[in-house]
Amino acid sequence: MAPVLLDRAFARFITAGRLEIHYPDGDRRVHVGRDGPQAAMRIADGATVRALLLNPALKVGEAYMAGTLQPVGCTLYDLLHVLMLNVMASAPAGERVLAPLRHMGRRWLHYNTRRRARRNVAHHYDLDSRLYRHFLDEDMQYSCGYFPTGTETLAQAQAAKKHHLAAKLHLVRPGLGVLDVGCGWGGMALTLARDYGAVVTGITLSHEQLLVARRRAREAGLEHRVRFELMDYRAVAPRQYDRIISIGMFEHVGVAHYPTFFAAMREALRPDGVMVLHSIGRVEGPGVTNPWIARHIFPGGYSPAVSEAVAAVEKAGLWLTDCEIWRLHYARTIAHWRSRFASQRVPVARLYGERFCRMFEFYLVVSELAFRVQGHLNFQLQLTRDIGAVPLARDYMLGRHAPAAPSAMAGPWESPRYAAALRI
Structure with a gap:
């Protein structure tokens, strides 16, 4: 179910450029918006799928660090160009929940004694x-x-x-x-x-x-x-x-x-x-x-x-x-x-x-x-x-x-x- 939900989220999220996603089960999906940059990525396991669905702003980077999210046929810059360009137009579903909470707690997060x-x-x-x-x-x-x-x-x-x-x-x-x-x-x-x-x-x-x-x-x-x-x-x-x-x-x-x-x-x-x-x-x-x-x-x-x-x-x-x-x-x-x-x-x-x-x-x-x-x-x-x-x-x-x-x-x-x- 998680790959299906994540793919639906990507379908709504990608409004500019083209993103090809290789899922752990071998399924390949392509999402296309208006003209823009193109990239592809591979997700290695179900845990990464679930993490990206729930907290993408944190987990995209952590998955890349762990090697469970990888660019395919493109550079990391190409991949993040597509993702970050689309964030400006429409935040992922998980971010729409978490971002307001982060904003509420920012004074504490930045309380630098x-x-x-x-x-x-x-x-x-x-x-x-x-x-x-x-x-x-x-x-x-x-x-x-x-x-x-x-x-x-x-x-x-x-x-x-x-x-x-x-x-x-x-x-x-x-x-x-x-x-x-x-x-x-x-x-x-x-x-x-x-x-x-x-x-x-x-x-x-x-x-x-x-x-x-x-x-x-x-x-x-x-x-x-x-x-x-x-x-x-x-x-x-x-x-x-x-x-x-x-x-x-x-x-x-x-x-x-x-x-x-x-x-x-x-x-x-x-x-x-x-x-x-x-x-x-x-x-x-x-x-x-x-x-x-x-x-x-x-x-x-x-x-x-x-x-x-x-x-x-x-x-x-x-x-x-x-x-x-x-x-x-x-x-x-x-x-x-x-x-x-x-x-x-x-x-x-x-x-x-x-x-x-x-x-x-x-x-x-x-x-x-x-x-x-x-x-x-x-x-x-x-x-x-x-x-x-x-x-x-x-x-x-x-x-x-x-x-x-x-x-x-x-x-x-x-x-x-x-x-x-x-x-x-």
């Missing part, structure tokens, strides 16, 4: 750093690159991202104190110190990232300008900074803690300071995290609607002085990561095994498709405490129109790295 936040970060970011070196760029930027023309390499796009965000910080002179909230492996902090003369404090909850970042600072000879600390954003006070940058960290804060986050950032920002926040978001308004992503990749994670972030900014008494939306930049970034991961699959399997590789492949594919067909985006908010903290016009954010370099040091717009990032 200090202890819980440390545990969540360790789950993903305390993996062996060799894993990330296998698919990230040399600077280990694990966030959206910037592709102004679409032809940039991954390294060029990540360099362009860093300098684009640095321009929004309005670093008018060397020696400004910068707080990097969620500093990762230190790439942005080192760039701000080396190319802009900033004095940077990077904070992270990942022990593995902390070790790598500190080693990179030593190797670059920048220990006098950059320090990295194992610290929660709620523990920054009473220190204050001229500038605050946060890239790809806000997704780990949790809806219930947005007021706390922005209140902490306001307190850490000097009265004439500038903050720039870069985050994944969603176009359709408040939602929930995919349950497979929440269980296997980013526990406690959530990509907010811009409206949710802005509402918390307003309550914190901060000025939203600029907002920029990036649409397909992250899709392009992840496409690079997928290709690089595939080319390094053997050494990754030696580190963590075949099941992990399948999990990570699934993660990268669903993440890319979330930006291509499911309304995910990146947003950047520039925030200040004072109405006059930044110029009236945003021309200063455009690297080609940067002001003359301060006499104390060569401006970043004169550095070879910056010129290369803008050579588009």
Whole structure:
């Protein structure tokens, strides 16, 4: 009975593209909607049939990890393209029941206390750093690159991202104190110190990232300008900074803690300071995290609607002085990561095994498709405490129109790295 019910569900679900399904008993069914992508899949056993019927958003990924759901004559990307495109039009029957329940419990699911936040970060970011070196760029930027023309390499796009965000910080002179909230492996902090003369404090909850970042600072000879600390954003006070940058960290804060986050950032920002926040978001308004992503990749994670972030900014008494939306930049970034991961699959399997590789492949594919067909985006908010903290016009954010370099040091717009990032 379960295969019959699942096939009926697929018949209603597929309204775009073509999906061919090979059932455990050898039966083959084809469902066709309007013009769109095509794919086929094989379901290995009855347990997987029942799981897909009851909880597809979680079980598709888990079945792929277990090898009981496999693409047939196509790639995993092809298969998930069909499935995720149709989710946007009509959620599967099981999801119509579970999704409202997840939404009701999302404040608890994202209730990231200090202890819980440390545990969540360790789950993903305390993996062996060799894993990330296998698919990230040399600077280990694990966030959206910037592709102004679409032809940039991954390294060029990540360099362009860093300098684009640095321009929004309005670093008018060397020696400004910068707080990097969620500093990762230190790439942005080192760039701000080396190319802009900033004095940077990077904070992270990942022990593995902390070790790598500190080693990179030593190797670059920048220990006098950059320090990295194992610290929660709620523990920054009473220190204050001229500038605050946060890239790809806000997704780990949790809806219930947005007021706390922005209140902490306001307190850490000097009265004439500038903050720039870069985050994944969603176009359709408040939602929930995919349950497979929440269980296997980013526990406690959530990509907010811009409206949710802005509402918390307003309550914190901060000025939203600029907002920029990036649409397909992250899709392009992840496409690079997928290709690089595939080319390094053997050494990754030696580190963590075949099941992990399948999990990570699934993660990268669903993440890319979330930006291509499911309304995910990146947003950047520039925030200040004072109405006059930044110029009236945003021309200063455009690297080609940067002001003359301060006499104390060569401006970043004169550095070879910056010129290369803008050579588009």
